Amino acid sequence: MKxxxxxxxxVAVGLWAAGAIAxxxxxxxxxxxxxxxxxxxxxxIARLVAKPxxxxxxxxxxVDPKPGAGGNLAAAAIARAEPDGxxxxxxxxxxxxxxxxxxxxxxxxxxxxxMVSNIVEYNFVLAVRTDHPAxxxxxxxxxxxxxxxxxxxxxxxxGTTHHLTGELLNKxxxxxxxxxxxxxxxxxxxxxxxxxxxxxxxxxxxxAPQIRAGKLRALAVTSDRRWxxxxxxxxxxxxxxxxxxxxxWAGIVAPKGTPPAIIARLNSxxxxxxxxxxxxxxxxxAVGGEIHTSTPAEMRARVAAETxxxxxxxxxxxxxxx
Amino acid sequence: xxxxxxxxxxxxxxxxxxxxxxxxLGVLLGTLIGVLPGLGPxxxxxxxxxxxxxxxxxxxxxxxxxxxxxxxxxxSTTAILINLPGESSSMVTALDGYQMARQGRxxxxxxxxxxxxxxxxxxxxxxxxxxxxxxxxxxLSFGATEYFSLMVLGLVASIVLAHGSLLKAIGMILIGLLxxxxxxxxxxxxxxxxxxxxxxxxxxxxxIVAMGVFALGEIIRNLEHGEASQTVVNKVSSLLLTRExxxxxxxxxxxxxxxxxxxxxxxxxxxxxxxxxxxxxxKRISSTPERFGKGAIEGVASPEAANNAGAQTSFIPMLxxxxxxxxxxxxxxGALIIQGIQPGPAxxxxxxxxxxxxxxxxxxxxxxxxxxxxxxxGLWVRLLSVPYHLLYPAIxxxxxxxxxxxxxxxxxxxxxxxxxxxxYVLCKLDCEPAPLLLGFILGxxxxxxxxxxxxLSNGNFLVFVEHPISAALLALAAFxxxxxxxxxxxxxxxxxxxxDA
Numbered sequence: 001m002k003x004x005x006x007x008x009x010x011v012a013v014g015l016w017a018a019g020a021i022a023x024x025x026x027x028x029x030x031x032x033x034x035x036x037x038x039x040x041x042x043x044x045i046a047r048l049v050a051k052p053x054x055x056x057x058x059x060x061x062x063v064d065p066k067p068g069a070g071g072n073l074a075a076a077a078i079a080r081a082e083p084d085g086x087x088x089x090x091x092x093x094x095x096x097x098x099x100x101x102x103x104x105x106x107x108x109x110x111x112x113x114x115m116v117s118n119i120v121e122y123n124f125v126l127a128v129r130t131d132h133p134a135x136x137x138x139x140x141x142x143x144x145x146x147x148x149x150x151x152x153x154x155x156x157x158x159g160t161t162h163h164l165t166g167e168l169l170n171k172x173x174x175x176x177x178x179x180x181x182x183x184x185x186x187x188x189x190x191x192x193x194x195x196x197x198x199x200x201x202x203x204x205x206x207x208a209p210q211i212r213a214g215k216l217r218a219l220a221v222t223s224d225r226r227w228x229x230x231x232x233x234x235x236x237x238x239x240x241x242x243x244x245x246x247x248x249w250a251g252i253v254a255p256k257g258t259p260p261a262i263i264a265r266l267n268s269x270x271x272x273x274x275x276x277x278x279x280x281x282x283x284x285x286a287v288g289g290e291i292h293t294s295t296p297a298e299m300r301a302r303v304a305a306e307t308x309x310x311x312x313x314x315x316x317x318x319x320x321x322x
Numbered sequence: 323x324x325x326x327x328x329x330x331x332x333x334x335x336x337x338x339x340x341x342x343x344x345x346x347l348g349v350l351l352g353t354l355i356g357v358l359p360g361l362g363p364x365x366x367x368x369x370x371x372x373x374x375x376x377x378x379x380x381x382x383x384x385x386x387x388x389x390x391x392x393x394x395x396x397x398s399t400t401a402i403l404i405n406l407p408g409e410s411s412s413m414v415t416a417l418d419g420y421q422m423a424r425q426g427r428x429x430x431x432x433x434x435x436x437x438x439x440x441x442x443x444x445x446x447x448x449x450x451x452x453x454x455x456x457x458x459x460x461x462l463s464f465g466a467t468e469y470f471s472l473m474v475l476g477l478v479a480s481i482v483l484a485h486g487s488l489l490k491a492i493g494m495i496l497i498g499l500l501x502x503x504x505x506x507x508x509x510x511x512x513x514x515x516x517x518x519x520x521x522x523x524x525x526x527x528x529x530i531v532a533m534g535v536f537a538l539g540e541i542i543r544n545l546e547h548g549e550a551s552q553t554v555v556n557k558v559s560s561l562l563l564t565r566e567x568x569x570x571x572x573x574x575x576x577x578x579x580x581x582x583x584x585x586x587x588x589x590x591x592x593x594x595x596x597x598x599x600x601x602x603x604x605k606r607i608s609s610t611p612e613r614f615g616k617g618a619i620e621g622v623a624s625p626e627a628a629n630n631a632g633a634q635t636s637f638i639p640m641l642x643x644x645x646x647x648x649x650x651x652x653x654x655x656g657a658l659i660i661q662g663i664q665p666g667p668a669x670x671x672x673x674x675x676x677x678x679x680x681x682x683x684x685x686x687x688x689x690x691x692x693x694x695x696x697x698x699x700g701l702w703v704r705l706l707s708v709p710y711h712l713l714y715p716a717i718x719x720x721x722x723x724x725x726x727x728x729x730x731x732x733x734x735x736x737x738x739x740x741x742x743x744x745x746y747v748l749c750k751l752d753c754e755p756a757p758l759l760l761g762f763i764l765g766x767x768x769x770x771x772x773x774x775x776x777x778l779s780n781g782n783f784l785v786f787v788e789h790p791i792s793a794a795l796l797a798l799a800a801f802x803x804x805x806x807x808x809x810x811x812x813x814x815x816x817x818x819x820x821x822d823a
C-alpha cells in the first residue's frame with residue numbers, strides 16, 4: 001500500500017513536471033530544420049506550417065533550410081540537436097529511402113528521432129505523351145513486355161522515391177523499363193514533352209497542368225486511392241496490379257529524447273492548424289495531395305514500414321549504395 | 323493587331339497603382355541583392371514567397387519577376403566595381419568592366435551596362451509579346467543530344483576568353499572540369515571526389531568558386547601593394563558616355579540582345595551561356611581583339627545586353643509551357659500554384675490578363691531600373707574612394723554572409739576561403755580564372771547530357787551527328803577548334819595577344 005502510494009506520488013510529480021514543461025514551452029524561438037532546396041515543395045510546406053504554428057505557440061518558428069546530400073545533412077543535424085523541443089524538423093518520403101542508399105548514415109531514419117505528426121500524403125502520377133500508343137497502364141506494360149528496353153521512364157533522379165516507384169513497378173509487373181535519371185522533375189517533364197522518353201513518374205503538382213492541357217496522358221496514380229485533382233485517372237491497383245500502393249509524405253520529427261509532453265503539444269497544435277481550411281487548402285495545393293495527420297506512434301510505424309520496403313527495392317533493383 | 327490589343331490589356335493591368343508599387347519594390351530589392359555579393363535571387367525569392375501568399379497573383383508575380391531581372395542589373399555593378407560577379411551571368415562583365423573601373427572609367431562601364439540592359443529589356447519584352455508560342459517550340463526541340471553539342475561548342479569557344487597563354491587557358495578549363503565533377507553524378511548516382519564529406523555530395527556551389535577566385539584572389543593580391551594601389555581606381559572620369567562611346571556600343575548591344583533572346587529560351591543553362599557567347603563573338607569579330615580583357619567597352623555592352631535579354635526570355639518556357647528553365651522560374655511556378663493558378667500551356671488563354679500583365683510589367687520594371695540605376699552610378703563610383711582598409715573587410719563580410727545564405731553551412735565559408743587562396747595563386751601564376759569557371763559550369767553539363775543521350779540511344783554514338791541541330795553545332799565547334807589549332811592562325815593570335823601580355 002505504502003509503496004503504491006509512493007509510486008503514485010512519483011507518477012503524480014512526474015506528470016506535474018511534464019505538464020509544467022509543456023505549459024511553459026516554448027519560451028524562446030523554435031527552429032524548423034529541413035534538408036530541401038528553398039522554394040521547393042518541402043520548403044513551402046515547412047513555411048506554410050511554421051507561420052500558424054508560431055501564432056499558436058506564441059514564439060517564432062524559424063524555417064532553416066539546410067539542403068544537401070538528399071536531405072541527409074539536415075536529418076543528421078536534427079538527430080544531433082538538443083532534444084528540448086526547440087529544434088524540430090520536416091522530413092519527406094526520401095527520409096525513409098536514405099537507409100538503403102547510403103552505406104554510412106550519421107542517423108537512423110527511425111531510431112534517431114521522435115515522430116511528431118505526419119502532415120500530408122501525395123501520389124505519384126504515371127504519364128505518357130498524348131501521341132503514345134498506350135492508352136492504359138496495361139497497354140503500356142504489354143508494350144514493355146513485347147519490346148524490352150523500348151519503354152524508358154524518366155524521374156527526378158537516382159534514388160528518389162519516383163525512381164524507386166518505377167523499380168517497384170518493374171518488379172510487380174515483371175517488366176524491365178529502363179530508368180533515365182534527370183536533375184529534378186522539370187527536366188524530366190521537358191524530356192517527355194519533346195518525345196525523348198515515353199514515360200514519366202512525377203509528382204501530381206508538377207505534372208497535372210500538362211495533363212489538363214492535353215500534352216500528356218495520365219495512365220495511373222500510384223496510391224490505393226484516386227486523386228481529387230485528376231479524378232478520372234485510375235490507381236495502379238485498379239489498372240490490374242493488385243495491392244500496389246505507393247504514396248509519399250511529409251511530416252514533423254524531433255530529436256530522440258524530446259520530452260513526450262512537448263511532442264504531444266506539438267502534435268495537437270499541428271492537428272489543429274492544418275484543420276484550418278485555408279492552411280489545409282494551401283498545403284494540399286502546394287503538393288497536390290491530402291492532409292493526413294497522425295499520432296507519433298502511427299508515424300513511427302509508417303516510417304519504419306517505408307524504410308523496410310525501400311531498402312528491399314533498392315537491393316533488388318541493384319542500385320549501388322554510396 | 324491582336325498583339326497591340328494584348329499589350330494594351332497588359333499595360334492596363336500592370337499599371338494599376340498596386341502593381342506599379344510592387345514592380346518598383348521588386349526591382350529595388352533585386353538591385354539591392356544583386357549588389358550584395360553572393361545573396362542571389364533564389365534565396366531572396368524563397369524567403370519572400372510566404373509574403374506573396376497574401377497578395378493578388380499578379381502583384382506577387384510582378385514583384386518576384388522584378389527581383390529576378392533587377393538582380394541581373396545589380397550583379398553587374400559589383401562585377402564592374404570590385405571584380406565580384408555575384409551570378410554566373412555577370413562573370414563576363416567583370417572581365418572588361420573591372421578593367422574599365424581600374425582605368426577610372428567605372429562610371430562609363432556602369433552607364434553602358436544600364437543602357438545596354440534597358441535596350442535589351444525593351445526588345446526582349448517585344449520578343450515575349452510577339453513570339454512566345456513559336457519560341458517555346460524551339461525550347462522543346464532541344465534534347466540531350468542538342469544540349470551536349472551546344473555545351474561542346476561553348477567549351478571550345480571558352481578558349482577564346484583567355485587573353486594570355488593558350489596552354490594556360492586549356493589548363494584552367496581542365497581544372498574547372500575536374501572541380502565540376504565533385505559531387506553526385508546525375509546519371510549513376512555515384513559520388514565523386516567527395517572524400518566522404520556530406521557537404522560535398524551536391525558539388526561545389528558556383529557562387530563560392532566565382533567569389534573565391536575572382537574577388538577574394540584580387541583582394542589578397544592587392545594587399546601586397548598596400549594602400550598605394552587604390553589611386554588607380556580613384557581617378558573617376560565622367561559618368562556618362564561620350565558620343566563616340568555611344569556609337570561604339572550600338573552594334574554590340576544589338577548583337578548581344580539577339581543572342582540573349584534566343585539562348586535565354588533554352589531551359590538548362592541557355593541564359594547562362596548567353597552573356598559569354600556574346601563576349602566571345604564581340605572579341606572574334608572585333609578588329610582590335612587585343613583590347614578585350616583590358617577594358618573594352620564592347621566587352622561590357624554586349625554581354626550585359628545578352629544577360630538581360632536572356633533573363634527575360636527565360637520566362638517564355640515558364641509562361642507558355644509551364645516548364646521552369648532555371649531555379650528562379652521554378653520558384654515562380656511554386657508561387658503561381660500556391661495562388662491557385664496552374665502554370666502550364668493554358669495560362670495564356672485562361673489568364674490573358676496575368677500573362678500580358680507580367681510581360682508589360684517587365685518593360686515598366688526595366689524603365690524603373692534605368693531611372694534607379696543611372697543616378698546611382700555616381701554613388702556607386704564614389705564607393706570606390708572608400709579606403710581599402712575599410713572596403714576590403716566590408717566586401718569580405720558581405721561575401722561570407724552571402725555564401726552562408728546559400729545553404730546555411732559554415733563548410734561553404736571554409737570553401738570560400740580556400741578558393742580565395744587558389745584565386746591568389748592563379749593570379750600570381752598569370753592564369754586567368756574565367757576559363758576555369760566555364761569549365762566548371764560546362765563540364766558537368768556536357769557529361770550529364772552526353773551520358774543521357776547515349777542512354778536514350780542505347781549506346782549509339784551516331785546520334786550526335788544524326789540529329790540536325792546537334793550536327794550543326796558540332797560542325798561549328800570543329801570549325802572553331804580548327805581556327806584555334808590552325809598554325810598560321812595561331813601565330814597571328816599569339817602575336818595579337820602577347821603584344822600586351
